[in-house]
Amino acid sequence: xxxxxxxxxxxxxxxxxxxxxxxxxxxxxxxxxxxxxxxxxxxxxxxxxxxxxxxxxxxxxxxxxxxxxxxxxxxxxxxxxxxxxxxxxxxxxxxxxxxxxxxxxxxxxxxxxxxxxxxxxxxxxxxxxxxxxx
Amino acid sequence: xxxxxxxxxxxxxxxxxxxxxxxxxxxxxxxxxxxxxxxxxxxxxxxxxxxxxxxxxxxxxxxxxxxxxxxxxxxxxxxxxxxxxxxxxxxxxxxxxxxxxxxxxxxxxxxxxxxxxxxxxxxxxxxxxxxxxx
Amino acid sequence: xxxxxxxxxxxxxxxxxxxxxxxxxxxxxxxxxxxxxxxxxxxxxxxxxxxxxxxxxxxxxxxxxxxxxxxxxxxxxxxxxxxxxxxxxxxxxxxxxxxxxxxxxxxxxxxxxxxxxxxxxxxxxxxxxxxxxx
Amino acid sequence: xxxxxxxxxxxxxxxxxxxxxxxxxxxxxxxxxxxxxxxxxxxxxxxxxxxxxxxxxxxxxxxxxxxxxxxxxxxxxxxxxxxxxxxxxxxxxxxxxxxxxxxxxxxxxxxxxxxxxxxxxxxxxxxxxxxxxx
DNA sequence: GTGGTCTAGACCACC
DNA sequence: GTGGTCTAGACCACG
Numbered sequence: 001x002x003x004x005x006x007x008x009x010x011x012x013x014x015x016x017x018x019x020x021x022x023x024x025x026x027x028x029x030x031x032x033x034x035x036x037x038x039x040x041x042x043x044x045x046x047x048x049x050x051x052x053x054x055x056x057x058x059x060x061x062x063x064x065x066x067x068x069x070x071x072x073x074x075x076x077x078x079x080x081x082x083x084x085x086x087x088x089x090x091x092x093x094x095x096x097x098x099x100x101x102x103x104x105x106x107x108x109x110x111x112x113x114x115x116x117x118x119x120x121x122x123x124x125x126x127x128x129x130x131x132x133x134x
Numbered sequence: 135x136x137x138x139x140x141x142x143x144x145x146x147x148x149x150x151x152x153x154x155x156x157x158x159x160x161x162x163x164x165x166x167x168x169x170x171x172x173x174x175x176x177x178x179x180x181x182x183x184x185x186x187x188x189x190x191x192x193x194x195x196x197x198x199x200x201x202x203x204x205x206x207x208x209x210x211x212x213x214x215x216x217x218x219x220x221x222x223x224x225x226x227x228x229x230x231x232x233x234x235x236x237x238x239x240x241x242x243x244x245x246x247x248x249x250x251x252x253x254x255x256x257x258x259x260x261x262x263x264x265x266x267x268x
Numbered sequence: 269x270x271x272x273x274x275x276x277x278x279x280x281x282x283x284x285x286x287x288x289x290x291x292x293x294x295x296x297x298x299x300x301x302x303x304x305x306x307x308x309x310x311x312x313x314x315x316x317x318x319x320x321x322x323x324x325x326x327x328x329x330x331x332x333x334x335x336x337x338x339x340x341x342x343x344x345x346x347x348x349x350x351x352x353x354x355x356x357x358x359x360x361x362x363x364x365x366x367x368x369x370x371x372x373x374x375x376x377x378x379x380x381x382x383x384x385x386x387x388x389x390x391x392x393x394x395x396x397x398x399x400x401x402x
Numbered sequence: 403x404x405x406x407x408x409x410x411x412x413x414x415x416x417x418x419x420x421x422x423x424x425x426x427x428x429x430x431x432x433x434x435x436x437x438x439x440x441x442x443x444x445x446x447x448x449x450x451x452x453x454x455x456x457x458x459x460x461x462x463x464x465x466x467x468x469x470x471x472x473x474x475x476x477x478x479x480x481x482x483x484x485x486x487x488x489x490x491x492x493x494x495x496x497x498x499x500x501x502x503x504x505x506x507x508x509x510x511x512x513x514x515x516x517x518x519x520x521x522x523x524x525x526x527x528x529x530x531x532x533x534x535x536x
Numbered sequence: 537g538t539g540g541t542c543t544a545g546a547c548c549a550c551c
Numbered sequence: 552g553t554g555g556t557c558t559a560g561a562c563c564a565c566g
Contacts, residue, residue: 012542023231026238039554049544054554065239071551071553081240088240089250095233096254097157102229103255104160105199106215106222110255116223117251120230121237121244146564183566280557291499294506307539317559322539333507339538339566349508356508357518363504364522365425367497371523372428373467374483374490378523384491385519388498389505389512414549451551 017056028131032078151190162262166212285324296399300346419458430530434480
């Protein structure tokens with residue numbers, strides 16, 4: 001897993017780690033049961049403080065994405081959101097709405113927007129497939 | 135335009151204003167050339183400090199969404215991103231990717247994801263149409 | 269309100285602040301609606317970092333003892349535990365058990381233990397009365 | 403003696419062992435001169451690391467609750483605090499004060515507080531009696 | 537001015 | 552070795 005921190009983007013470093021770990025899971029680089037990089041080694045490679053990585057992992061655990069065993073390490077949970085389907089769709093709709101608003105401001109029409117949604121979804125799915133076979 | 139501030143959401147008030155103005159434009163409630171509410175009246179109706187609204191408008195101007203005419207007020211710019219199409223698509227792809235990652239963590243499959251993308255886009259488009267005719 | 273920090277007691281500073289604020293409320297030095305000392309002034313007088321006091325106040329708010337209004341200050345809540353009576357008694361029993369265990373190790377018999385319980389309760393109640401009249 | 407470790411309570415495991423041993427003595431399960439379980443068997447039955455149990459015993463010895471005879475094992479000391487009575491009462495008063503403060507925040511009045519103090523003391527005394535006769 | 541967040545260093549608990 | 556906590560400095564959001 002290759003994380004890339006963008007200092008000076010305004011986005012907190014720990015949130016960048018959170019999002020990239022979630023993206024790594026969505027793209028199959030990390031799968032259920034896999035161990036995440038240790039806090040100290042990762043902090044060293046990213047050139048940030050140990051606590052910054054620890055905060056990211058704490059947030060990921062709070063979101064139910066990983067589970068941590070003190071003294072053992074942190075592991076990707078075999079995903080299973082405890083929410084009901086309609087609640088999950090509602091959450092996703094908020095995320096999609098943000099993209100829709102941006103599409104309008106970037107003057108992208110519906111056909112192109114939907115095509116982009118399909119393309120990007122496929123891109124992640126393909127990576128997962130490749131990782132599963134690899 | 136009806137803005138709704140959610141205290142206790144963690145999200146800064148001025149950013150809530152920014153996002154809701156952008157959403158209002160995307161949904162046709164505000165169109166190119168329209169005047170935004172004055173800073174003082176809006177601050178009063180939202181029960182927030184004038185500085186907070188001023189900061190939101192400053193941010194919107196920095197993003198090229200509105201323009202301020204000293205002594206006249208703030209107006210929605212006749213949208214026209216100065217970026218080339220491929221750059222605009224690339225920006226939107228980042229936003230779509232976030233939704234795709236969340237879809238995976240919320241266990242939403244491709245067909246449902248694409249359907250949601252269409253639905254939400256239509257929802258905004260319909261509102262624009264209605265506003266244009268209204 | 270006079271807070272006294274005991275460095276080198278092993279007990280975290282922020283917890284000492286939490287307990288002393290709660291004791292101040294129990295003894296009537298602080299009453300419902302009263303404003304707590306501001307974070308920065310208190311930190312200065314205790315010679316600790318601002319964040320240490322902030323953490324104590326955060327914990328007090330989590331316990332429902334105070335409520336904080338950003339930009340305004342922190343205030344003592346008009347106490348009202350949301351728990352049912354039996355739950356409250358159970359919580360208190362744990363605290364009492366600790367005292368009972370220590371009583372045995374300090375070779376204090378029942379009559380003296382109960383007398384101490386009455387005396388210390390009266391002591392706090394008297395202080396509350398004096399503060400209410402004062 | 404039956405110890406129960408509560409992972410996820412935030413309280414360090416070794417301190418849970420310390421407190422439960424002291425409670426076992428207060429409740430008569432362990433009496434002066436009794437041998438404590440060996441470090442290795444206890445660690446195995448609790449499923450914790452031997453170092454953790456060793457640390458708990460070291461702490462108990464530092465508090466004067468038990469004594470270690472190299473090669474023989476650990477034994478409960480025939481309790482006899484070396485402190486003068488007023489010093490012992492002062493120590494206990496601190497513990498009682500904590501309970502009093504909590505009683506106020508839990509809205510428990512004096513009569514109930516004193517009743518609880520008697521009840522919990524009796525509970526431990528009864529257990530001691532039963533253990534002595536058993 | 538208020539409280540809140542992010543990053544960090546030092547230290548602790550546990551395996 | 553692992554993760555977790557406490558304290559701290561600098562900066563941000565808000566009134």
